[in-house]
Amino acid sequence: MAQHESDSLITTEVSAAETARSEIPDETVLRAEELDVYYGEEQALDDVTIEIPDRKVTAIIGPSGCGKSTFLRCINRMNDQIPSCRVDGSLxxxxxxxxxxxxxxxxxxxxxxxVFQKPNPFPKSIRDNVAYGLTVQGKTENVDERVEESLRAAALWDEVNDQLDSSGLDLSGGQQQRLCIARAIAPDPEVILMDEPTSALDPVAASKIEDLIADLAEEYTVVIVTHNMQQAARISDKTAVFLTGGNLVEYDDTATIFEDPEHDRVEDYITGKFG
Ligand SMILES: Nc1ncnc2c1ncn2[C@@H]1O[C@H](COP(=O)(O)OP(=O)(O)OP(=O)(O)O)[C@@H](O)[C@H]1O
Incomplete structure (x- = not known):
């Protein structure tokens, strides 16, 4: 057991939404087993085994280069687009x-x-950005309804409902990020992966996205990579700590990770001794 002087390393205030979610038993939706990932000769993930629960928020934290984004990109095979990338094990x-x-x-x-770190709307109207996934699938029915539902789910509808034909690029950074979340929601996913979704935003815009994540977790599984440990502590139910070498060192309820981690290396990371 790690030794620490304070009762809690980082405050893990529990929101009403989190309390409600914590009462739902964990049901695994994603399971990685002995996952190894290489870029050419370099190993980026080493023997990662993890079960991610449905309709909860799981945070992935760890120092730069420990493989957080690599892990996230494995989940929906975004790594397929990197020719040197090889994946062993199962996911x-x-x-x-x-x-x-x-x-x-x-x-x-x-x-x-x-959803990525930098908001990346297409140079298209707000409506077309959200409808993009449906259009690609050749879906033409109820598109406007789905656009509205997705924008509402992304907490953006009230701000943009009178300008759906304006370019998505004319929105503020925070609005653009919520537009990207609406775009991800429109095809009716089960899981939303977020790679540092607030790190390019000002604190007010970031806080809106954090509130939104709590709402999204009622319907979707959210897996979020963040460098911001307070953010992980605030919004997630589970936290996975990756450390250098691409190892998943500890994975547990977020309160346990931040208040009573098992490994000294995790405590050192959380208390800012390195990383
Ligand atoms: N496209 C790539 N080609 C070659 N090596 C890569 C590629 N992407 C990542 N890597 C290497 O894999 C390792 C893990 O990188 P990854 O981006 O997954 O880490 P991370 O924890 O997300 O880092 P950060 O917090 O800085 O975003 C690093 O050593 C990185 O240099």
Whole structure:
């Protein structure tokens, strides 16, 4: 057991939404087993085994270069686009290995959407940004309804409902990020992956996204990479700590990770001794 002087390393205030979620028993939706990832000769993830629960928020934290983004990108096979990348072990979504030959990565990414660090709307109207995934699938029915639902779910509808034909690029950074979240929601995913979604935003915009994540977790599984430990402590139910070498060193309820971690190395990281 790690020794520490204070009762708590980082305050883990529990929101009403988190309390409600904590009462729902964990049901695994994503399971990585002995996952190794290499870029050429370099190993980025080493023997990662983890079960991520459905409709909860799981935070991935750890120092720069420890493989957080690599892990996230494995989940919806975004790493396929990196020619030097090789994946060993298994990664199952709803019990089916996402690396099986019969899995269509494009269909997988509709079920497992992704939001990036820098908001990246298309140079299209707000409506077309949100409808993009539906249009690509050839869906033409109820598109406006789905656009509205997605914008409402992304807490953006009230701000943009009178300007749906304006360019997504004319929105503020925080609004653009919520537009990207609406775009990820529109194809009706099960999981939303977020790679440092607030790090390019001002504190007010970041706080809106944090509130939104709590709402999203009622319907979706959220896996979020963050460098901000207070953010992980505030919004997540589970926290996975990756350390240098691509090892998942500790994974537990967020309160346990921040208040009573098992490993000294995790405590050192959380208390800012390195990283
Ligand atoms: N496209 C790539 N080609 C080669 N090596 C890569 C590539 N992407 C990542 N890596 C290497 O894999 C390791 C893990 O990188 P990754 O980006 O997953 O870490 P991270 O924890 O997300 O880092 P950060 O917090 O800085 O974003 C690093 O050593 C990195 O240099």
């Amino acid at each position: 199952a979504f709803q019990g089916k290995d996402v690396y099986d030959e019969d899995v269509d990565p494009v269909a997988l990414r509709r079920k497992i959407g992704m």
